[in-house]
Amino acid sequence: MSEYRIIAEVVFYLLIVLTVAGAVLAVTARILIHAVVGLAVTFLGVAGFYVYLGSPFLSMMQILIYAGAITIVLVFGTMIGYTPRQIVETKIRDKNLRLALPACLVSGVVLCSAVVTAGLGTMRQSGDTGIADIGKRLLYEFSLAFELISLLLLIAMVGAMVIVGGQEERDAE
Amino acid sequence: MDTIISITSAFTSVALAAAVIVGFVFVNATALGYIERKLCGRFQRRIGPMEVGWHGILQMPVDGIKLIAKQLIVPSHVAGPLFYVAPVLAFAPAALPFLVMPFAPRIQVLAMEAGLVFVLAVISFNTFAVFLAGWSSNNNYSMIGALRAVAQNISYEIPILLSLLTVVFLTGSFNLSRIVQVQESLWFVLRHPGAILAFLVFFIAAIAETNRAPFDLPEAESELTAGFHTEYSGIAFGMFMIAEYTYLFVNCCLATAVFFGGWWGPTLPFGQYSSCIWFFIKAYTLVFIVIWCRWTFPRVRFDQLMNLSWKYLIPIALGNLLLTALCTKL
Amino acid sequence: MMFEKGFLILPEIIVIGAAAFFFGAAMGKVRSATILLAAGSSAALAALGSAVATFSRHGLLFGVYQIDVVSQTFKIIILGGLLLILLCTPRLRGITSAFSAEYFLFLFSGCVGLCLMTSTAELMTMILSIEIASYAFYVLVPLRSKRYEREPFEAGIKYMFFGGAATALTLYGMSYLYGMARSTYLSNLARELPVLLAAEPLAVIGLVLFLVGICFKLGLAPLHYWMPDAFTGAAHETACAIATLPKVAALCLLLRIFALASTSDGTVALVFGTMAVLSMSIGNLSALGQRDIKRLLAYSGIAHAGYLVVGMLASSSVGMAAVIYYAVGYVVMLVACFFVLYQLAPHGENITIEDLHGLARRSPLLAVTLTVAAIGLAGIPPTIGFTGKFLMFAAALKHGWYIMVGFAIVNVCIAAFYYLRLIRAVYTGVSERAERITLPFHTAVSAVSLIGAIVVAGIVPRPLFENVLPAATSLLARF
Numbered sequence: 002m003s004e005y006r007i008i009a010e011v012v013f014y015l016l017i018v019l020t021v022a023g024a025v026l027a028v029t030a031r032i033l034i035h036a037v038v039g040l041a042v043t044f045l046g047v048a049g050f051y052v053y054l055g056s057p058f059l060s061m062m063q064i065l066i067y068a069g070a071i072t073i074v075l076v077f078g079t080m081i082g083y084t085p086r087q088i089v090e091t092k093i094r095d096k097n098l099r100l101a102l103p104a105c106l107v108s109g110v111v112l113c114s115a116v117v118t119a120g121l122g123t124m125r126q127s128g129d130t131g132i133a134d135i136g137k138r139l140l141y142e143f144s145l146a147f148e149l150i151s152l153l154l155l156i157a158m159v160g161a162m163v164i165v166g167g168q169e170e171r172d173a174e
Numbered sequence: 175m176d177t178i179i180s181i182t183s184a185f186t187s188v189a190l191a192a193a194v195i196v197g198f199v200f201v202n203a204t205a206l207g208y209i210e211r212k213l214c215g216r217f218q219r220r221i222g223p224m225e226v227g228w229h230g231i232l233q234m235p236v237d238g239i240k241l242i243a244k245q246l247i248v249p250s251h252v253a254g255p256l257f258y259v260a261p262v263l264a265f266a267p268a269a270l271p272f273l274v275m276p277f278a279p280r281i282q283v284l285a286m287e288a289g290l291v292f293v294l295a296v297i298s299f300n301t302f303a304v305f306l307a308g309w310s311s312n313n314n315y316s317m318i319g320a321l322r323a324v325a326q327n328i329s330y331e332i333p334i335l336l337s338l339l340t341v342v343f344l345t346g347s348f349n350l351s352r353i354v355q356v357q358e359s360l361w362f363v364l365r366h367p368g369a370i371l372a373f374l375v376f377f378i379a380a381i382a383e384t385n386r387a388p389f390d391l392p393e394a395e396s397e398l399t400a401g402f403h404t405e406y407s408g409i410a411f412g413m414f415m416i417a418e419y420t421y422l423f424v425n426c427c428l429a430t431a432v433f434f435g436g437w438w439g440p441t442l443p444f445g446q447y448s449s450c451i452w453f454f455i456k457a458y459t460l461v462f463i464v465i466w467c468r469w470t471f472p473r474v475r476f477d478q479l480m481n482l483s484w485k486y487l488i489p490i491a492l493g494n495l496l497l498t499a500l501c502t503k504l
Numbered sequence: 505m506m507f508e509k510g511f512l513i514l515p516e517i518i519v520i521g522a523a524a525f526f527f528g529a530a531m532g533k534v535r536s537a538t539i540l541l542a543a544g545s546s547a548a549l550a551a552l553g554s555a556v557a558t559f560s561r562h563g564l565l566f567g568v569y570q571i572d573v574v575s576q577t578f579k580i581i582i583l584g585g586l587l588l589i590l591l592c593t594p595r596l597r598g599i600t601s602a603f604s605a606e607y608f609l610f611l612f613s614g615c616v617g618l619c620l621m622t623s624t625a626e627l628m629t630m631i632l633s634i635e636i637a638s639y640a641f642y643v644l645v646p647l648r649s650k651r652y653e654r655e656p657f658e659a660g661i662k663y664m665f666f667g668g669a670a671t672a673l674t675l676y677g678m679s680y681l682y683g684m685a686r687s688t689y690l691s692n693l694a695r696e697l698p699v700l701l702a703a704e705p706l707a708v709i710g711l712v713l714f715l716v717g718i719c720f721k722l723g724l725a726p727l728h729y730w731m732p733d734a735f736t737g738a739a740h741e742t743a744c745a746i747a748t749l750p751k752v753a754a755l756c757l758l759l760r761i762f763a764l765a766s767t768s769d770g771t772v773a774l775v776f777g778t779m780a781v782l783s784m785s786i787g788n789l790s791a792l793g794q795r796d797i798k799r800l801l802a803y804s805g806i807a808h809a810g811y812l813v814v815g816m817l818a819s820s821s822v823g824m825a826a827v828i829y830y831a832v833g834y835v836v837m838l839v840a841c842f843f844v845l846y847q848l849a850p851h852g853e854n855i856t857i858e859d860l861h862g863l864a865r866r867s868p869l870l871a872v873t874l875t876v877a878a879i880g881l882a883g884i885p886p887t888i889g890f891t892g893k894f895l896m897f898a899a900a901l902k903h904g905w906y907i908m909v910g911f912a913i914v915n916v917c918i919a920a921f922y923y924l925r926l927i928r929a930v931y932t933g934v935s936e937r938a939e940r941i942t943l944p945f946h947t948a949v950s951a952v953s954l955i956g957a958i959v960v961a962g963i964v965p966r967p968l969f970e971n972v973l974p975a976a977t978s979l980l981a982r983f
Contacts, residue, residue, distance in 0.1 A: 034253075058288040061292050064296075064298075065291065065298055069301070072302060073327070077325075080309055112709065115708075142566050142568065143568070150632060159609070160610065160642070
């Protein structure tokens with residue numbers, strides 16, 4: 002069993018590297034599509050963490066929704082706005098760097114010191130996370146939240162259509 | 175951590191299965207290529223490839239060797255590393271759905287609880303590869319092909335999910351082998367009117383999702399040369415072809431498992447293993463129908479394609495889902 | 505039983521029904537007069553509905569949705585504010601007329617979100633209701649008439665991006681809280697939080713991040729960037745709504761969570777004290793140089809968020825009641841300001857200080873309305889603004905926040921400068937446009953009632969104060 006644990010831990014650290022590398026790429030890439038790819042890598046890495054946390058179903062949903070759908074929507078926007086080799090001026094080397102670095106430093110120091118003082122706790126597995134359990138919780142305790150999501154999506158969707166599609170009506174006036 | 179350890183402890187068997195599956199992917203793609211060319215010939219009242227081997231049966235292996243041996247021509251205007259990543263990204267995940275596919279009661283690598291979702295998650299990732307290929311080619315034909323592919327895949331993923339959910343409602347499980355077991359007495363497609371409708375929606379949407387005629391607009395050769403893979407040559411092109419055939423087969427396997435009773439059929443000796451024959455017969459019959467559709471129907475227009483999904487398939491699938499939910503509740 | 509439960513959520517039902525009506529109206533062809541009438545009457549009904557609703561405590565839907573005196577009080581303020589806005593800006597002057605149904609659809613959906621915000625007792629539902637309100641208001645900003653090509657879209661995008669970032673902070677903080685307390689229910693958090701905050705530094709970080717995200721809606725200092733641009737870009741009607749209503753709902757959440765953590769002397773309070781001081785100083789100093797009235801009001805709104813937090817940090821029932829009292833006053837005073845702007849701009853154009861010159865001669869009533877509102881915002885007696893500030897600062901002093909109250913008082917003095925500059929512009933100066941503005945009778949009635957409300961509630965604060973006191977007591981005593 003122990004060598005399997007070693008393999009599992011190695012994979013876990015690889016996932017961490019993958020996730021952080023994707024995030025760094027997403028922030029620093031000079032070609033916009035590389036940033037989207039970085040984001041997709043991060044999503045996949047996070048999906049891996051869900052498996053480690055004992056919820057393969059959530060991990061599947063992460064891949065289906067984030068890596069599959071949301072990345073594609075981002076890609077769609079990029080595709081329409083930019084040509085493949087167009088370099089986007091990231092202002093990360095500009096004066097923004099001078100603002101961003103202290104912000105990162107402060108939050109990093111605060112978080113690290115908090116972690117150091119508290120020590121790394123052990124994660125407790127939070128009971129049953131099977132599909133049936135998720136389903137029941139969604140339809141009982143979180144039923145209002147479940148319904149509100151649809152209302153939220155409806156508003157966002159109609160809003161987008163009014164702003165974008167309503168342009169003709171605006172111009173007609 | 176426990177889950178992952180249990181998965182890793184099955185590591186050796188998974189590795190073995192992975193090797194078998196990758197081999198199968200190649201063989202399957204070759205076979206499907208041959209079947210497609212032969213059938214296409216028949217549908218057009220030709221005889222198809224005849225030269226290499228008996229009735230041209232070695233034509234595809236020879237073509238494969240040709241593709242591997244060919245020089246990879248990379249145009250100077252393509253966009254960097256993504257151009258090389260795209261075919262790999264299309265090809266690599268294609269084998270993953272077979273990990274959870276229940277070919278026979280004992281032939282299934284991982285009996286994953288969320289197997290159905292896993293297959294769909296992997297399939298949905300293919301869109302990204304197609305997009306990257308078309309976009310990084312930096313070529314108008316490829317670009318339009320990719321644009322179409324993305325729009326088409328987004329639209330048709332929804333009816334696929336909705337139609338499969340109908341069966342999930344009937345069985346109460348996402349586990350593929352559980353879904354097959356339930357169909358022991360009668361296949362879903364024969365048992366329940368909702369499932370028939372769901373299968374029709376699934377089948378149409380699956381053809382569109384795999385970008386095949388009459389929905390092959392991303393690679394419409396008369397308008398877009400070859401769509402998103404115009405700039406690819408040699409084995410890079412071969413990888414896209416293998417991925418396409420594999421996803422076609424995956425979709426047919428999914429339909430077999432979910433709607434056509436999977437491995438169930440007349441009892442065979444060593445049924446725990448040998449009943450996979452029934453699975454493959456059903457799956458390849460569905461493949462035959464897909465190929466039949468491809469060479470029979472003319473290509474649709476893009477607005478027709480979009481309308482079919484958003485105005486017909488999705489409302490039908492949604493209504494069907496609601497009715498099925500109502501029926502199961504009563 | 506069913507009927508009784510339906511009665512509890514009467515205001516929400518009415519607002520949702522109205523939103524559904526406007527959704528239908530947006531698709532069909534409905535006369536704009538019908539739409540306006542429907543908007544006004546449903547807002548009135550909803551406000552009434554929340555007023556007659558019970559003040560006893562009920563948990564609905566597995567305790568996720570909580571009807572209590574706090575939620576009902578804030579619903580009355582929000583829906584009453586909505587009604588006031590609709591009454592004071594009866595016709596949509598700044599909005600493309602083709603979009604009037606859509607405008608009300610999003611305004612009312614936003615109010616659905618705000619009503620839900622006041623009643624949630626669970627973190628997931630809370631973040632979703634915040635998002636419902638936010639998205640609806642994001643859409644409202646670019647719906648401005650064609651006169652402005654670029655600004656409304658720019659404003660909408662800025663509003664949305666900052667809102668998204670704030671939501672990310674909230675969710676990040678929530679994930680820490682959930683990870684520590686293992687529950688998303690406020691009642692469980694209330695039990696676990698005091699222990700956790702004392703023992704785990706990460707819980708403090710989580711709580712601060714969570715509340716900081718909510719502060720975006722309130723416009724508190726480090727998250728205030730969206731306000732000036734969003735206000736300038738939006739039409740007067742929209743700006744009036746997004747300046748007042750979301751703030752009230754955000755205040756409700758902030759008060760609830762803050763009372764729940766009950767760490768009046770801990771790190772959380774220190775963080776909020778700093779933010780309040782920052783907010784007041786940045787808001788007031790930036791407002792000094794503004795020429796556009798809406799921009800000026802935006803910066804003054806940032807400063808006012810700071811004042812409200814000063815009252816909150818007193819964490820006594822009087823302090824909390826003073827905050828709610830002041831929030832009511834703020835809504836009325838701001839609506840009065842926007843009412844004047846709306847009347848001055850027949851096509852919904854932005855108004856600068858120069859446009860106010862000679863207003864006293866063009867329309868004495870509007871001049872008096874603006875004067876009273878500005879005096880109120882500046883905190884000069886005998887207005888609700890003075891009484892509210894006095895009560896809040898007194899409560900904070902009692903708790904020992906001497907330095908912060910000192911800052912607040914200095915800020916009030918700075919603020920008086922630009923409010924008085926408004927008044928000077930109204931009474932002195934000569935306008936190129938000398939034509940008189942004649943107000944129709946119902947508009948004059950609105951103006952007089954706004955003036956009356958600001959002054960009377962300032963002179964006789966007791967009735968209003970005593971009505972909001974139960975909510976404040978319940979906030980602190982509940983757990």
